[in-house]
Amino acid sequence: MAFEPKIIGFLCNWCSYTGADLAGVSRIKSAPNVRVIRTMCSGRVDPSFILKAFQIGADGVIVMGCHLGDCHYQEGNYKTIRRIPFLKRLVKGFGIDPRRLRLEWVSASEGDRFARIVNEFTEEIRSLGPLKLQVHTELRKTIHEPVEVV
Amino acid sequence: MAKPKLALYWAASCGGCEIAVLDVQEKILDVANAFDIVFWPVAMDFKYADVRKMEDKSIDLCLFNGSIRNSENAEIAHLLRAKSKALVAFGSCALEGGIPGLANLTTKQEILEFVYRGSPSTVVTDGGVFPQQHTKVPEGEIEIPEMWETVKSLDQVVEVDYYIPGCPPVPNQIWGVIEYILSGKPLPPKGSVIGAGVKTCCDECKRERKEKKLKQFFRPYEIETKPSECLLDQGIVCMGPATRDGCGALCPAANMPCRGCYGLPPNVMDQGAKMVSALSSVIDAHEPAEIERILDQISDPMGTFYRFSLAHSILRRVEKS
Numbered sequence: 001m002a003f004e005p006k007i008i009g010f011l012c013n014w015c016s017y018t019g020a021d022l023a024g025v026s027r028i029k030s031a032p033n034v035r036v037i038r039t040m041c042s043g044r045v046d047p048s049f050i051l052k053a054f055q056i057g058a059d060g061v062i063v064m065g066c067h068l069g070d071c072h073y074q075e076g077n078y079k080t081i082r083r084i085p086f087l088k089r090l091v092k093g094f095g096i097d098p099r100r101l102r103l104e105w106v107s108a109s110e111g112d113r114f115a116r117i118v119n120e121f122t123e124e125i126r127s128l129g130p131l132k133l134q135v136h137t138e139l140r141k142t143i144h145e146p147v148e149v150v
Numbered sequence: 151m152a153k154p155k156l157a158l159y160w161a162a163s164c165g166g167c168e169i170a171v172l173d174v175q176e177k178i179l180d181v182a183n184a185f186d187i188v189f190w191p192v193a194m195d196f197k198y199a200d201v202r203k204m205e206d207k208s209i210d211l212c213l214f215n216g217s218i219r220n221s222e223n224a225e226i227a228h229l230l231r232a233k234s235k236a237l238v239a240f241g242s243c244a245l246e247g248g249i250p251g252l253a254n255l256t257t258k259q260e261i262l263e264f265v266y267r268g269s270p271s272t273v274v275t276d277g278g279v280f281p282q283q284h285t286k287v288p289e290g291e292i293e294i295p296e297m298w299e300t301v302k303s304l305d306q307v308v309e310v311d312y313y314i315p316g317c318p319p320v321p322n323q324i325w326g327v328i329e330y331i332l333s334g335k336p337l338p339p340k341g342s343v344i345g346a347g348v349k350t351c352c353d354e355c356k357r358e359r360k361e362k363k364l365k366q367f368f369r370p371y372e373i374e375t376k377p378s379e380c381l382l383d384q385g386i387v388c389m390g391p392a393t394r395d396g397c398g399a400l401c402p403a404a405n406m407p408c409r410g411c412y413g414l415p416p417n418v419m420d421q422g423a424k425m426v427s428a429l430s431s432v433i434d435a436h437e438p439a440e441i442e443r444i445l446d447q448i449s450d451p452m453g454t455f456y457r458f459s460l461a462h463s464i465l466r467r468v469e470k471s
Contacts, residue, residue, distance in 0.1 A: 046424075047423035047424075048418070048464060051420055051465055052419065052464055055465055079430055081438065082430040082435065085441055085442060086426045086430050086445055087426050089445065090452065094467075094469065095469030095470055134466070134469065135465055135466045
């Protein structure tokens with residue numbers, strides 16, 4: 001079977017999620033590869049969510065938020081603009097191509113832009129191929145995590 | 151009544167955890183009085199064969215330090231798991247891979263290449279022979295354990311009952327745990343982190359914190375730090391915000407940034423990710439070029455953020471093709 005990229009998209013509630021919704025109601029066709037997770041703000045996306053996505057099998061992760069200056073929470077996306085480039089360095093450190101992680105700004109009125117970015121990113125991940133991590137196989141077998149503290 | 155049985159073992163570790171146990175000082179005599187020590191390779195003469203002869207679940211408490219790096223470590227981990235009622239991952243290496251876990255930044259082949267051929271102090275003879283698992287000698291065949299590609303924490307190999315973090319765990323915490331067990335109080339639920347706090351290192355740190363706005367990072371030798379102010383406020387990358395408390399914030403008290411040895415605070419999955427999150431929030435820049443310039447000053451993020459926890463982080467090792 002041909003490789004279909006699995007992509008996780010973290011979309012902010014106020015702009016990008018609404019933009020994705022607009023793409024849908026406007027019947028703009030776009031690749032179905034992005035699994036959307038709605039977050040209240042792109043600044044809410046903890047770096048561990050992204051690493052976790054890669055751990056459990058995502059080939060790519062895209063974070064979308066309001067354009068700079070338009071954040072519903074004033075400066076949540078300014079945290080994101082620092083966090084994603086920083087996390088890219090870590091992702092690269094783990095031997096994962098940093099192009100698998102992308103940050104984009106999509107406003108509520110940019111349904112066409114949402115569809116274009118999703119198509120572009122899907123094709124980019126398709127050309128990069130599936131992400132095969134050792135953690136996907138051997139290392140995930142038996143893990144017993146700490147539960148709580150006394 | 152027979153004394154409870156205690157075992158201590160070291161797998162891939164430096165021996166510091168063993169010293170930490172002795173650092174309870176004269177109270178070690180109380181430990182020896184209260185417990186029947188049945189296995190402690192570093193201090194007493196027991197053989198693996200002695201442990202194999204024991205009945206299953208006959209050891210009451212096993213303090214296991216060191217990560218799982220080779221087939222011998224794994225074999226003894228499984229053996230002690232079978233023989234112990236309570237198996238404790240003792241110290242950073244057993245808990246989360248520790249310093250040996252940094253080997254997950256590279257491969258077995260690269261490590262062997264460096265150690266047996268490439269290092270400046272190596273004198274290469276016979277073309278640089280790597281250790282062989284099986285070697286024929288006149289007396290027969292000898293076997294050494296197989297070195298693994300990936301270093302693992304104890305709980306990635308066997309089930310662990312309790313976790314005591316630290317590199318090494320500080321003596322007062324070790325004594326606290328032993329005292330608690332000797333008191334006969336009901337044991338905490340399985341999987342608990344014991345001998346540590348429930349907050350972060352910053353909560354214990356005596357230094358004064360202000361609102362952080364960082365435009366520049368320094369390595370500790372590059373600046374003279376003010377003794378009473380938060381090291382991170384002064385631009386030193388300190389792991390305090392992403393590290394569990396319990397040690398008493400010893401390193402910042404000695405003018406050195408927290409190295410992160412007490413591991414993940416509660417409800418955190420990945421120390422490096424949490425550090426990225428924490429530092430991103432306090433970097434004072436809005437322009438991508440400026441952000442990149444500031445990030446460039448953070449030297450060796452992988453080695454700094456995952457100094458102790460790489461093997462137990464979300465991605466666990468670096469991918470090398």
